[in-house]
Amino acid sequence: MKCLTDLDDVEKIIGYKFINKTLLNQAFTHPSYNKGCASYERLEYVGDSVLNLLIAKQQFSLYPDLPPGCLTPLRAANVDTEKLARVAVKHNLHKYLRHGKPALERRIQRFMEVLPKYPLHSHGLIDAPKVLADVVESTIGAVFIDSNTCIDTTWEVTSILLDPIITPEMLQINPVKKLYELCQKYKLTVRLVDLWSKEGAFEVFVNNHLRGRGHCHAKKEIALNRAANAAYNEVLRILRVEDINTV
Amino acid sequence: MKCLTDLDDVEKIIGYKFINKTLLNQAFTHPSYNKGCASYERLEYVGDSVLNLLIAKQQFSLYPDLPPGCLTPLRAANVDTEKLARVAVKHNLHKYLRHGKPALERRIQRFMEVLPKYPLHSHGLIDAPKVLADVVESTIGAVFIDSNTCIDTTWEVTSILLDPIITPEMLQINPVKKLYELCQKYKLTVRLVDLWSKEGAFEVFVNNHLRGRGHCHAKKEIALNRAANAAYNEVLRILRVEDINTV
Incomplete structure (x- = not known):
């Protein structure tokens, strides 16, 4: 379980076929999985920056009249821990995560149980496990590196994962x-x-x-x-x- | 002065010819310049994200063994207000900024006077005017948008502007x-x-x-x-x- 074969499923979910499968494997390896594999941390670091840029780029063309003061909270709602943790469970990405921490499963379970109470975003009222957001960012980072840093390819994958991308109209009053x-x-x-x-x-x-x-x-x-x-x-x-x- | 013609000089400094000159013009327009022109704020918003990604991407390939805990402060030293303000004065970009705040000139002058005391980075011991960092970010944002979001073209411009990019060896102990x-x-x-x-x-x-x-x-x-x-x-x-x- 949770070996390279299973990751074929991830490729189907995200709609992208990796040239370098090691990157995908790494994207789903938590630091607690001590079996000599590199963890997702470096890909998450890259993925976080990619995601911020992708949303900024989309906002720049989609909202030509909005100042950064309006774009910043809108982007935050699309890339913060809670939104990305929702993305992970919506697409079942958490099932492919390799880790060595049994407590993680319980935290993820509790998160999934309270989700229906806040269909879009709770503004931090619920505790979202960071590991879920990490795996979305590492996946995006892995696609970016594997596609030879192609912005368009990475956006295709990201926009499907993040759907629905929160708009100003959808942004709840805090x-x-x-x-x-x-x-x-x-x-x-x-x-x-x-x-x-x-x-x-x-x-x-x-x-x-x-x-x-x-x-x-x-x-x-x-x-x-x-x-x-x-x-x-x-x-x-x-x-x-x-x-x-x-x- | 400080009209589109002057901006030809900027194109020479940054080594990039704009297709849409309005973007370049906008990148050098401070919000205080109230003449019906759009200010650099939206381009700065995009440029900030582009810059973070460009450095993360460079670090990912240059330092395959460094964890994010080491990459984060290294990136910060390359993209923070002080580093970017240094970039602006080094390349004389501040001379092309259009603004309506006479006090800005004096702040920039004071900043330039204390620079020789700290040749590389002062770790915040000197006050760097944010406007100088803003104009570097807006320029990078403008190149990114004008080049049809081409990562490679934007990196060419950015790596020349930021040179020398601070390495782990150059990073002073805080x-x-x-x-x-x-x-x-x-x-x-x-x-x-x-x-x-x-x-x-x-x-x-x-x-x-x-x-x-x-x-x-x-x-x-x-x-x-x-x-x-x-x-x-x-x-x-x-x-x-x-x-x-x-x-």
Whole structure:
């Protein structure tokens, strides 16, 4: 299992036939797989840059009037860990990953179970295993190297994998913006308390009451989004069941 | 001055003749130049991604045994604001920039005056005007788009501009590492105090005495490097003139 033969299936999934099969093999080898094979890390490093450029190139022609301030979050939504982890499980790429860490399977399983709750993107509300994103990037890196750094060929593979590529219309309002809009509507004050460097957390006070708390030691923005989302839901709940003055 | 005719000179400097001259014109137009021209911002956005990929691609073939942990800081030294600002002044690209901010000229002048002190890279000890790095990225972005996204053509231009591309051997030890090595040699304790989120600063205590303080509100790592560099110089000075016990 998980040998070069299985990787024929991967070639079918991604619609690309490798000249150098070793590259494909390497793209699906986690650093924990200690059997003398090179791991995917270097291909992931290249793939990450390829992916960023491919999306920037597509955006440049598709949105001639959008400034980088709008293009940057749109690209992020298309290349961040959660989006790429979704790509991996959608195309079953995780099944071909060779690794030596049984715990990975459980993390992937848990990720797949919560996906239906957020059909497009959760803005970091769910924990996406980085290994899933890595394998998408290493695959893209491997195609880029194997195709003699052909941008067009790599884009063909990438655009199929990433489909649907998130557009400005599809980009959900992020939780912080959503919270501010709700509070503005009901004339409630919002105060964000940044405890991230000490505790990896954010707290959100609405009208001076603690209404949300979010944690994420790995990424500050995710901690903030989680806190804002918790506060948003809590404020909505109170608005539904109680008088606005009790918020 | 600074019209399309002048940009013929830029084509000579970068060794590339544009099919679409408007792209070149745009690459040299700062957002402050309010004459109805598109600014370089979108080209800079694309150029930044192109540059990252070009260096990653070169590293992948040049250093087959280096892991991403070594490639990442090496790439950073080749594409960060200071390196690119050096590229701009080395090739006189800043002279063709169209802008509406007289203060920019003075900042560029000051940058050029301190450059000889650090021939290769200062690790953030000097302030590099971002606009200089921007114009290098927008030029690379313009070549990439004009050449119909040809990686090889863009690399030809980029490798000439960036020459000398910093190699692992040329990469100077960063100030924090240098300080730790010195203190380890003389059995001195080092304590870094992170005041960055509050004051944009770092303090360095050696054997419990404050020996260095560094500021940079824009970037945490630069504040740290500045503090470490100040402490390194101070410790060296004390070691030279006094007994080691007084450090």
